[in-house]
Amino acid sequence: GESVGLHLPTLSVQEGDNSIINCAYSNSASDYFIWYKQESGKGPQFIIDIRSNMDKRQGQRVTVLLNKTVKHLSLQIAATQPGDSAVYFCAENRGNQGGKLIFGQGTELSVKP
Amino acid sequence: NAGVMQNPRHLVRRRGQEARLRCSPMKGHSHVYWYRQLPEEGLKFMVYLQKENIIDESGMPKERFSAEFPKEGPSILRIQQVVRGDSAAYFCASSPGWNEQYFGPGTRLTVT
Numbered sequence: 001g002e003s004v005g006l007h008l009p010t011l012s013v014q015e016g017d018n019s020i021i022n023c024a025y026s027n028s029a030s031d032y033f034i035w036y037k038q039e040s041g042k043g044p045q046f047i048i049d050i051r052s053n054m055d056k057r058q059g060q061r062v063t064v065l066l067n068k069t070v071k072h073l074s075l076q077i078a079a080t081q082p083g084d085s086a087v088y089f090c091a092e093n094r095g096n097q098g099g100k101l102i103f104g105q106g107t108e109l110s111v112k113p
Numbered sequence: 114n115a116g117v118m119q120n121p122r123h124l125v126r127r128r129g130q131e132a133r134l135r136c137s138p139m140k141g142h143s144h145v146y147w148y149r150q151l152p153e154e155g156l157k158f159m160v161y162l163q164k165e166n167i168i169d170e171s172g173m174p175k176e177r178f179s180a181e182f183p184k185e186g187p188s189i190l191r192i193q194q195v196v197r198g199d200s201a202a203y204f205c206a207s208s209p210g211w212n213e214q215y216f217g218p219g220t221r222l223t224v225t
Binding site for chain 2: 100
């Protein structure tokens, strides 16, 4: 069925390395995507978003890439720091379904010092 | 600039009791969303409200659950006659429109 999913449940990286977290979606009607970071016991924190009319967007140390051809989304974190350790979720807004977000299962990022 | 506020942060209820979860959106935001998260899972959409209106409740269980966002005051998610399966973290998000959503810290409901 339709879903937003992540390729890997866990990702371990060395401090200072770059991290790449991937996400696949299946609904071509989706036109807005958000990446969230969730630390243990806290609510999801907005990181970056991208609309379907773009293929790349950059923030501070983060870049989101959108490949509509293969329905793939990725979050790149440059110079990963211990404070980046958290679970990362991609979320999808399906334009014909109003404002609700469809979340993936999450990838747990662990940064080794 | 206060973020989304939720209270209580932790709530313990016995089976059969009622749970009331409150959410105050960010200043200037008129759109509120409620999501539920089970341990080690992603968030699941429950309901989308604007002031005094339910826009989308497609994720709400048909019985025992209700939500409101009155003209004055916070949004309320109400669960009647709670069961153990209702134990979860409930998150509220607010938005100025239908795009980016900012989440509160959540209410962790435990049903004993």
